[in-house]
Amino acid sequence: xxxEVDENSAPELTAxxxxxxxxxxxxxxxxxxxxTFVKQTIAGSLGLFALDLLAHEQALAALTPSPGAxxxxxxxxxxxxxxLRVNGATKSxxxxxxxxxxxxxxxxxxxxxxxxxCDQGQCGACTVLVDGRRVLxxxxxxxxxxxxQVTTIEGLAKDxxxxxxxxxxxxxxxxxxxxxxPGQICSAVGMLAEARHGDVSHVTEDVSxxxxxxxxxxxxxxxxxxICRCGAYPGILAAINEVHSGKQTAQTWRFADEQQVxxxxxxxxxxxx
Amino acid sequence: xxxxxxxxxNDPNAAARAVAANPQAKFLAGGTNLxxxxxxxxxxxxxxxxxxxxxxxxIKPARGxxxxxxxxxxxxTANHPLIRQNYPLLTQAIVAGASGQLRNMATNxxxxxxxxxxxxxxxxxxxxxxxxxxxxxxxxxxxxxxxxILGWSEKCVATYPGDMANALYALEAVVRVRxxxxxxxxxxxxEFHRLPAETPERDNNLQHGELIVAIELPNSRFVKNxxxxxxxxxxxYAFALIAVAAALELDGSTIQQARIVLxxxxxxxxxxxxxxxxxxxxxxxxxxxxxxxxxxxxxxKPLAHNAYKVELAKRAIVLALMRASKLA
Numbered sequence: 001x002x003x004e005v006d007e008n009s010a011p012e013l014t015a016x017x018x019x020x021x022x023x024x025x026x027x028x029x030x031x032x033x034x035x036t037f038v039k040q041t042i043a044g045s046l047g048l049f050a051l052d053l054l055a056h057e058q059a060l061a062a063l064t065p066s067p068g069a070x071x072x073x074x075x076x077x078x079x080x081x082x083x084l085r086v087n088g089a090t091k092s093x094x095x096x097x098x099x100x101x102x103x104x105x106x107x108x109x110x111x112x113x114x115x116x117x118c119d120q121g122q123c124g125a126c127t128v129l130v131d132g133r134r135v136l137x138x139x140x141x142x143x144x145x146x147x148x149q150v151t152t153i154e155g156l157a158k159d160x161x162x163x164x165x166x167x168x169x170x171x172x173x174x175x176x177x178x179x180x181x182p183g184q185i186c187s188a189v190g191m192l193a194e195a196r197h198g199d200v201s202h203v204t205e206d207v208s209x210x211x212x213x214x215x216x217x218x219x220x221x222x223x224x225x226x227i228c229r230c231g232a233y234p235g236i237l238a239a240i241n242e243v244h245s246g247k248q249t250a251q252t253w254r255f256a257d258e259q260q261v262x263x264x265x266x267x268x269x270x271x272x273x
Numbered sequence: 274x275x276x277x278x279x280x281x282x283n284d285p286n287a288a289a290r291a292v293a294a295n296p297q298a299k300f301l302a303g304g305t306n307l308x309x310x311x312x313x314x315x316x317x318x319x320x321x322x323x324x325x326x327x328x329x330x331x332i333k334p335a336r337g338x339x340x341x342x343x344x345x346x347x348x349x350t351a352n353h354p355l356i357r358q359n360y361p362l363l364t365q366a367i368v369a370g371a372s373g374q375l376r377n378m379a380t381n382x383x384x385x386x387x388x389x390x391x392x393x394x395x396x397x398x399x400x401x402x403x404x405x406x407x408x409x410x411x412x413x414x415x416x417x418x419x420x421x422i423l424g425w426s427e428k429c430v431a432t433y434p435g436d437m438a439n440a441l442y443a444l445e446a447v448v449r450v451r452x453x454x455x456x457x458x459x460x461x462x463x464e465f466h467r468l469p470a471e472t473p474e475r476d477n478n479l480q481h482g483e484l485i486v487a488i489e490l491p492n493s494r495f496v497k498n499x500x501x502x503x504x505x506x507x508x509x510y511a512f513a514l515i516a517v518a519a520a521l522e523l524d525g526s527t528i529q530q531a532r533i534v535l536x537x538x539x540x541x542x543x544x545x546x547x548x549x550x551x552x553x554x555x556x557x558x559x560x561x562x563x564x565x566x567x568x569x570x571x572x573x574k575p576l577a578h579n580a581y582k583v584e585l586a587k588r589a590i591v592l593a594l595m596r597a598s599k600l601a
Contacts, residue, residue, distance in 0.1 A: 146281070
């Protein structure tokens with residue numbers, strides 16, 4: 001292929017050719033003018049060879065995260081813009097495509113209530129509600145949440161009024177260290193919605209019949225995706241049971257008042273109590 | 274996690290074309306397995322085509338049976354009245370798997386596509402012919418308590434981990450897939466997954482870029498006598514050591530037709546024609562069920578640490594059949 005090129009017409013360079021010139025100043029050092037470069041590019045072989053070289057360079061540059069035009073281009077390609085509603089407020093984010101919802105909530109939106117436990121979908125600590133359904137935010141790409149409604153533990157209370165599930169967890173001491181608790185509570189809220197809808201579980205005797213009443217066994221099975229290392233399960237079960245049944249039982253403990261605290265301090269002779 | 278380009282698909286054909294055009298592209302549905310594998314650096318796609326906005330989530334009567342959309346979630350499928358009333362075995366199998374949160378995310382198509390949970394497949398410093406062909410099978414000479422007793426090869430002893438598919442095999446479901454050119458084909462679900470043989474890196478018979486659009490269930494005769502039994506290390510939220518999908522069609526106490534599919538024993542759900550033949554035409558009884566159970570595992574070849582699975586499978590088959598026939 002040996003097409004004649006009018007040296008005075010200076011054809012438009014393609015983006016690849018522009019990049020080639022920019023990336024390979026050595027071509028200029030060899031005395032190749034822009035015009036002769038264009039001519040040779042069009043002539044074929046050098047262009048293909050040079051583009052091949054450039055492709056290799058890009059591949060190498062991508063392996064080592066160093067600043068530069070090539071790297072910036074890659075980053076831009078993997079940038080995703082999303083708008084979603086989090087606890088009732090619209091949030092717009094530009095995120096790396098790799099970011100999961102859990103990290104977007106915690107690191108970008110400052111909502112650190114949702115916890116990173118295993119980060120593998122095995123512990124349930126990251127459970128949030130997406131469009132009203134409980135899901136694992138550690139295995140949900142934030143990019144997939146465009147236009148979705150996300151509710152985290154921070155969004156359950158109404159002003160100063162705790163969500164009934166939050167209040168019940170406190171009342172029944174449904175936690176010790178508290179790390180799994182936001183996930184437990186979000187999961188329990190989603191789980192009760194599933195139960196009201198008549199959803200079945202692994203321990204449902206007859207899956208063709210519908211019941212919305214949950215036994216202790218049902219609650220345990222339906223909450224099995226939330227692990228509590230402290231073993232606060234009896235309290236968790238009692239809390240969920242109360243919210244589910246609506247039957248209030250008396251709280252079996254209360255915070256010590258100041259006089260009681262003072263008495264303990266005096267008896268122990270230890271101000272640090 | 275390695276960088277990847279994210280594309281939100283609005284059209285099934287465009288999605289199939291996008292993946293077909295890039296050997297390193299993958300479909301993303303619920304992400305419950307794929308994202309985990311990407312975090313572990315086992316899966317390394319450079320492009321994800323998000324299917325979740327596609328209108329492929331419908332569950333509807335079709336061809337005398339029911340068609341379930343590939344993108345219907347496990348939760349929606351298990352709880353759909355058409356499934357609960359006509360295919361209760363499928364409902365039982367789905368809710369035996371994973372957790373409530375995962376079933377809310379996981380889709381039916383993705384469920385068929387899930388990969389083994391073999392620890393050697395997950396651990397990138399271990400040899401694994403499935404993850405990296407030619408490196409050997411870590412489990413064959415390693416810890417293989419969870420692994421296959423049937424249909425394995427020297428190249429791979431991993432098991433298929435799912436529950437839903439075990440019921441789909443028993444119900445003789447058909448998988449409908451669409452290619453990059455927009456054409457559709459169907460295959461019996463029994464031909465969807467593969468045994469490892471010489472190419473354990475291939476889990477199934479899909480071509481790259483082929484998209485599952487629906488799973489079709491034929492009219493079911495197993496609405497009364499069915500049972501999905503899952504035996505695992507803890508009562509809930511664990512993969513099966515042994516699972517049994519059992520379905521019977523009874524005329525009085527005579528078995529007209531039987532389906533037995535085992536999970537946790539092979540590289541794919543393991544339907545046992547031998548067990549089914551031992552049941553067909555016989556009276557439903559514990560004695561009959563024992564003979565069927567013996568037949569199901571007659572060709573089993575346990576590994577160093579999983580001989581227990583042979584006996585466990587037999588007992589699980591008998592118990593599942595006892596419950597299916599309402600004798601227990």
